Amino acid sequence: MISVVIIGNGNVAYHITKAFLKADNVDVKQVYARSINKIAYLKNSVSITNKLELLKDADVYIISVSDDAIPEVSSMITNKKALVVHTSGSVSLNLLQNKGRKGVFYLLQSFSKSKEVNFEKIPFCLEAKNKKDLALLEELALTIGKKIYHINSQQRQQLHVAAVFVNNFVNHMYKIGNDICDEYNVPFEVLHPLIMETATKIDFLSPKEAQTGPAIRNDQKTIKNHLDLLNENQQEIYKLLTQSIQNG
Amino acid sequence: MISVVIIGNGNVAYHITKAFLKADNVDVKQVYARSINKIAYLKNSVSITNKLELLKDADVYIISVSDDAIPEVSSMITNKKALVVHTSGSVSLNLLQNKGRKGVFYLLQSFSKSKEVNFEKIPFCLEAKNKKDLALLEELALTIGKKIYHINSQQRQQLHVAAVFVNNFVNHMYKIGNDICDEYNVPFEVLHPLIMETATKIDFLSPKEAQTGPAIRNDQKTIKNHLDLLNENQQEIYKLLTQSIQNG
Missing domain, CATH: 1.10.1040.20 (ProC-like, C-terminal domain)
Known part of the structure; x- marks a missing residue:
């Protein structure tokens, strides 16, 4: 069982939250959004918050916010044991500012909230700094998807x-x-x-x-x-x- | 039963010949190509020729040759009672040089010989100079297709x-x-x-x-x-x- 905290309420965050909540081997500990109203619809399924200082402990933190906000948001994650990933196609892994493990969990598809997503058809482009972390991201991706690619920041x-x-x-x-x-x-x-x-x-x-x-x-x-x-x-x-x- | 002669051996001619040969209410009288070898594969199913002077009588002549050849080929069709159509997206109806009835039978799709075609999904863009001829083209199109549009030469x-x-x-x-x-x-x-x-x-x-x-x-x-x-x-x-x- 992998525990995750999801940070963000954009199109990607919306769909992966929905998918992970249904997945068998994932425990969604918490969902964060700057504006709590935007994720109020989740309050009966999962703990929600609008305070980065109050993030719960988890194995993986998934940051799915606008590109520009990734460095600042990641710097607020104080859990040094956890793996912190972002979901952006254009931001380098090294722009993550947390002190511990880093990775990327990029889903190459165009998402809109109004359209259902078939995760089995979506390419998961994964990156991490070592094999163990990459294996963890693979395990996490496979709880909702099927197509896994190892793609480095330049690629x-x-x-x-x-x-x-x-x-x-x-x-x-x-x-x-x-x-x-x-x-x-x-x-x-x-x-x-x-x-x-x-x-x-x-x-x-x-x-x-x-x-x-x-x-x-x-x-x-x-x-x-x-x-x-x-x-x-x-x-x-x-x-x-x-x-x-x-x-x- | 509508009788047709098909003139040409490009990708469009190839696929409509195949489809009309299978259709219930169409009688393919003949297929013409400049080089008889190119249509030799049809000789057990239908009469073939490489002489425009020897075209058989039919209700509709379908000219499916290169754009530039349409005026000359159409001028060779001497049957004045028949409806003569071309299948080109970019040639005006008025460039048909036969003396009788004229029309257009344009299938808006990209064809290649190696790929099967589902005619039910292909838009048939039809044009004729009067309602009766348009009705005949519709009837012909519906023997193999489903989606009919009336599209004039400018459109x-x-x-x-x-x-x-x-x-x-x-x-x-x-x-x-x-x-x-x-x-x-x-x-x-x-x-x-x-x-x-x-x-x-x-x-x-x-x-x-x-x-x-x-x-x-x-x-x-x-x-x-x-x-x-x-x-x-x-x-x-x-x-x-x-x-x-x-x-x-």
């Missing part, structure tokens, strides 16, 4: 940038597609099957192999026709990405 | 540009994500669940509502950190897309 930073491309920027491509459809009263849903196919395809083809379209074919006629249909901002993006595809 | 052109954004450019974002992972020996598969989540999310949120990340939060510190990790080409794309997200 995690790279993953985080890569995630901006495949999540934030991809979503922005959807937004532009939606804008283009709206302008001519075409329902955006017509594009949904293509969007799903594009995402599914890379399960069995590399993105390089999966590339199709006028850019990779260097079909200048179609490229010109397309540019004529776009506004200035869309044109700029179209040109840059076409060039980038052609440069391989 | 179809717009859809085709939008498809470049949500398919070609999205895939290029995956490619860049993959490149970034490769550089630091992170398995790209770690990002697959996030990629699927990003694609699935827009089924219940608009892309505008679904946008997250450092750009929309205007998190300058993370943006700077990310830029430091990228090569010149990646930086240029990162900057332009960040700006575009911030301009809404």
